[in-house]
Amino acid sequence: MKFNKWIFYLVFFVGSIGTAQTSSNKTPLTTIIKTLEQQFNIKFSYAVEDITAISIEKPSNALNLQQTIDYLNAKVPLNFKALDSRYITISRLDKTISICGFILAADSKNTLSGATIRTNNSKVTIASKNGSFNLENIPLETIISISYLGFETKEIRATAFFAAAKDCPTIYLKPSKEELNPVLIPVFLTSGLQKTTDGSTVLNTKKFGILPGLTEPDVLQSIQVLPGIESANESVANINVRGGTNDQNLMLWDNIKMYHSGHFFGLISAYNPNLTNKIVVTKNGTSAEFSDGVSSMINMSTNNEIKSSVSGGAGINLISGDVFVQIPLAKNLEIDLSARHSITDFVNTPTYTNYYKKSFQDTEINADNTTKNSNSDFYFYDYTAKILYDLNEKHQFRANLIGITNELNYSENNNSDDTKSKSSALSQKNIGFGGNWKAQWTPKLSTQLNSYFSRYNIDSRDHRVATDQLLTEANEVIETATKLNLHYVFNEHIRLLSGYQLNETGMLNQTRVSAPFYSSTKKNVLLNQALYAETEYNKNKTYFRLGLRLNYFQKFQKFLFEPRINFRQELSNQFAFKLEGEFKNQTSTQIIDFEDDFLGVEKRRWQLVNNKDIPIAKSKQASFGFEFNDNNWNIDLTGFYKLVDGITASNQGFYNNFQYKNANGSYTDKGIEFLINKTSKKHSAWLSYTFSQNNYHFESFIPSSFPNNVDIRHSVNMGWNYAILENLKMAIGGSWHNGLPYTKPVAGNETVQNGNRYFVNYDTPNSQNLDHFLRIDASFSYNFNFSSAVKAILRAGVINITNQNNIINRYYKVDPNDTSKTIQVNNKSLGLTPNVSFRVNF
Structure with missing residues (x-):
């Protein structure tokens, strides 16, 4: 069977949240298989994990057995093959598909421009201004992650997206429970750096791209590329924000105030960047929730x-x-x-x-x-x-x-x-x-x-x-x-x-x-x-x-x-x-x-x-x-x-x-x-x-x-x-x-x-x-x-x-x-x- 980008697209998420245009008359494939076994007196041989996440529209009762197999082969990312008149095997297809979609907020229905779509084989793309995205040559076993600051991340297997459709589906992300401002600029200088509506800068270390001279997403070195932030003596223990001294920066780690910032007496950050997921840097207009740090806050x-x-x-x-x-x-x-x-x-x-x-x-x-x-x-x-x-x-x-x-x-x-x-x-x-x-x-x-x-x-x-x-x-x-x-x-x-x-x-x-x-x-x-x-x-x-x-x-x-x-x-x-x-x-x-x-x-x-x-x-x-x-x-x-x-x-x-x-x-x-x-x-x-x-x-x-x-x-x-x-x-x-x-x-x-x-x-x-x-x-x-x-x-x-x-x-x-x-x-x-x-x- 030929796979191409014109007929196979994303249609729904496992668990159903975040998928629009999910047909109400779709039936789990496991249920369809049991019905067909009784209808044609046949037996299907398959691995349970290959079919549990798939739902499709039921084939018409007017179809004969061969027409039914052809229908299933066109609708799901599996290979249905008749060994004889009674036994049919179901196996995975070692092929790739192209997927696309539109990403919206579940509550406001606003487009989430800049949402990150990432696969477990390191393919990454960013949703465009209208929230759309495309990914090509995606293996069927790929896990796809869709994330956006302030919203819950969704992860699913590509097999759950497989279906015949003419339009790219709309995918809704639920707001997270965190009180975060919407992202204004999703990719700021490099991937993993973002700018929010309230003017603060966010460093997401898991999505960190690359900055000159750095081999790790060291937060106190990374933020020095921002205007108004210097280190006068080239030390992360001496960050000067708009002319302030280092002790005038409020340093919080998981809501704990820290009084020490650097290893090697200031040359590298004391905070492991591979565990620290998110850093918010605020130079002015701080929330009333925070005090101390008359120059800045690094949260x-x-x-x-x-x-x-x-x-x-x-x-x-x-x-x-x-x-x-x-x-x-x-x-x-x-x-x-x-x-x-x-x-x-x-x-x-x-x-x-x-x-x-x-x-x-x-x-x-x-x-x-x-x-x-x-x-x-x-x-x-x-x-x-x-x-x-x-x-x-x-x-x-x-x-x-x-x-x-x-x-x-x-x-x-x-x-x-x-x-x-x-x-x-x-x-x-x-x-x-x-x-x-x-x-x-x-x-x-x-x-x-x-x-x-x-x-x-x-x-x-x-x-x-x-x-x-x-x-x-x-x-x-x-x-x-x-x-x-x-x-x-x-x-x-x-x-x-x-x-x-x-x-x-x-x-x-x-x-x-x-x-x-x-x-x-x-x-x-x-x-x-x-x-x-x-x-x-x-x-x-x-x-x-x-x-x-x-x-x-x-x-x-x-x-x-x-x-x-x-x-x-x-x-x-x-x-x-x-x-x-x-x-x-x-x-x-x-x-x-x-x-x-x-x-x-x-x-x-x-x-x-x-x-x-x-x-x-x-x-x-x-x-x-x-x-x-x-x-x-x-x-x-x-x-x-x-x-x-x-x-x-x-x-x-x-x-x-x-x-x-x-x-x-x-x-x-x-x-x-x-x-x-x-x-x-x-x-x-x-x-x-x-x-x-x-x-x-x-x-x-x-x-x-x-x-x-x-x-x-x-x-x-x-x-x-x-x-x-x-x-x-x-x-x-x-x-x-x-x-x-x-x-x-x-x-x-x-x-x-x-x-x-x-x-x-x-x-x-x-x-x-x-x-x-x-x-x-x-x-x-x-x-x-x-x-x-x-x-x-x-x-x-x-x-x-x-x-x-x-x-x-x-x-x-x-x-x-x-x-x-x-x-x-x-x-x-x-x-x-x-x-x-x-x-x-x-």
């Missing part, structure tokens, strides 16, 4: 749906190896596990060597120092566990665990007798526990209860053998929180949210010296409560979200009101304008102590506000912009103004005359973000530009206003990815920005004396700029299958192909051999750094 979530079969994967690259598995224990119970560990215990790769030099170049663990007889041992690991339990259709329970660890041991020996002269250790950990209960009380009313515990620790020990002096330092954060959300769907266009949140945060800072004895321990606790409410309207061309959050700080007996607004209006099918604004506060900050804090490797300590020398940080932000979206061209132009008040000089990392002064001030960042992106099935090209003017203001300083440490006035990012073959992709791109500000010593008077100590005598703060930063990266990826159920992907990437000698920070210190002079210290970015990863998923 990560893992798998939240119970699977029907075991799945998982394992992979290795030149830095680490990982494994994850998702095990359904019952129809309503599943456990997900993951673990990742560095491979430095076994081998030192070129990638590890470059990362090591970058991380420890300006520390006591000096990677380039060849004059010492030293030894170091560094490794990291992380792990997660999640339990998913559905009590029934209306109640879902989730429990989460995450652990992140960086460990460093370092020692120095005397060159003369090889005895140990110094022994140091550094441990950095963040562990979190969380629980979540979702309840759908009525079709319109639902609640969500979240609770979590998060603990961050960094501990260092430095033992100098000659003097028997032991220095220990510790920084600890313990936070517990409970949040209750109430969601009410007024109608299909209006949603209401109200809720209550309770946070208790404690922070400890401790320093101890054994000889001479010194001990300092400071511990503070802060209790915050908040009430919030917002309404969300989304109809036709208008999206509007208005919220208000009321915060109460019991320790200070202080209230803070925080209004939020997010508005988008389509002016035509191509043009839209958007308006976003928010007030936010933050009660924790990272204080940067001295150069030798925590061995000089980690220079930041978390501290709580005290409403005196460390006030509550408050931000006010507004942005206004225009969007153009037509024929896969996306253009975005946004102007923004941001004021953050209540910052402290001690958390800015000054290398100038204000380095050791305590003062409170503010910074303002105003600028323009521009992005142009063209996508197609085979390629995506983009260019982004950010102009930003970022200045400090400290009234007690002279001068009181000067450029911010991360004042990057001009920043350009461009890239291009291309599908060479269906399973072979490449990406190349580059980033350029003007050099960061720095402060030079006063010429001819480089140092000043205070008592017995000498200090650098700095000139006007941040009045100089480093040379421009330029980096070009490239990546390749190749997908292949070991079987229909086991898939593999090989990726290779190179960071800084041209081995550009970029200086990312510069400061000065007193020359120990001549105290009237200074020594210039340059921190450099990564040189040419290759990486390769190999993954197998099942």
Whole structure:
């Protein structure tokens, strides 16, 4: 029998949900076979699993046996063959078909442009503007998955689609229970990156395509391609969003607030990208549900749906190896596990060597120092566990665990007798526990209860053998929180949210010296409560979200009101304008102590506000912009103004005359973000530009206003990815920005004396700029299958192909051999750094 795209199409889903035009007079094939056996006194021989999912219209009783067999062969993807007058065999056909369809929302009947249609043999297509799609040469045993953000994913076998039809069927997807905004741009820069109506960016790691230089969908590296997001010192532990510092980003993992973001002290994300399914990045117009993080919110979530079969994967690259598995224990119970560990215990790769030099170049663990007889041992690991339990259709329970660890041991020996002269250790950990209960009380009313515990620790020990002096330092954060959300769907266009949140945060800072004895321990606790409410309207061309959050700080007996607004209006099918604004506060900050804090490797300590020398940080932000979206061209132009008040000089990392002064001030960042992106099935090209003017203001300083440490006035990012073959992709791109500000010593008077100590005598703060930063990266990826159920992907990437000698920070210190002079210290970015990863998923 001949199969061709003109007569065989999708007609219905297994389970019937999501299929339009399903005829009411169709009968299961199993029933038809039993009827025919009685009618013609024959016997069919078949495998039950081959026919159970198939239903067709019953053949006419007027047909004879041969006509009936011909009818069945034309209607189902099976081969009916008569062995004799009594026995007929039914076997599978080893052939392919072409399928098509239209994808609509089950509730609103709106087309779901940008829905992803994916097969288990790695074929992928995207629904067009009218919701249509086509796939050719699909084996009959293929599993087809249709997904769209905010809707339930459908998975079926191609055998269930087989039928004769003249028109492509309409397929309806049910909205999921998650309160997510509709996708505005389904493929943004690369597959897996999407832009939603409220302006946030979503990274779906399972659908991640390819970005220049990356071999994995590392969230904190991936988001740096977005305008307004930089890493001034090339570290994921120092993400600067619209001029903010890293501690001003709210980091959530499955609703647990995390206080640590990077492995390798900032070079790679501490969150396993192969388990983290979805990441939402919000720069402005945040929901009233969230507070803290006056610069941005990075909200990560893992798998939240119970699977029907075991799945998982394992992979290795030149830095680490990982494994994850998702095990359904019952129809309503599943456990997900993951673990990742560095491979430095076994081998030192070129990638590890470059990362090591970058991380420890300006520390006591000096990677380039060849004059010492030293030894170091560094490794990291992380792990997660999640339990998913559905009590029934209306109640879902989730429990989460995450652990992140960086460990460093370092020692120095005397060159003369090889005895140990110094022994140091550094441990950095963040562990979190969380629980979540979702309840759908009525079709319109639902609640969500979240609770979590998060603990961050960094501990260092430095033992100098000659003097028997032991220095220990510790920084600890313990936070517990409970949040209750109430969601009410007024109608299909209006949603209401109200809720209550309770946070208790404690922070400890401790320093101890054994000889001479010194001990300092400071511990503070802060209790915050908040009430919030917002309404969300989304109809036709208008999206509007208005919220208000009321915060109460019991320790200070202080209230803070925080209004939020997010508005988008389509002016035509191509043009839209958007308006976003928010007030936010933050009660924790990272204080940067001295150069030798925590061995000089980690220079930041978390501290709580005290409403005196460390006030509550408050931000006010507004942005206004225009969007153009037509024929896969996306253009975005946004102007923004941001004021953050209540910052402290001690958390800015000054290398100038204000380095050791305590003062409170503010910074303002105003600028323009521009992005142009063209996508197609085979390629995506983009260019982004950010102009930003970022200045400090400290009234007690002279001068009181000067450029911010991360004042990057001009920043350009461009890239291009291309599908060479269906399973072979490449990406190349580059980033350029003007050099960061720095402060030079006063010429001819480089140092000043205070008592017995000498200090650098700095000139006007941040009045100089480093040379421009330029980096070009490239990546390749190749997908292949070991079987229909086991898939593999090989990726290779190179960071800084041209081995550009970029200086990312510069400061000065007193020359120990001549105290009237200074020594210039340059921190450099990564040189040419290759990486390769190999993954197998099942």
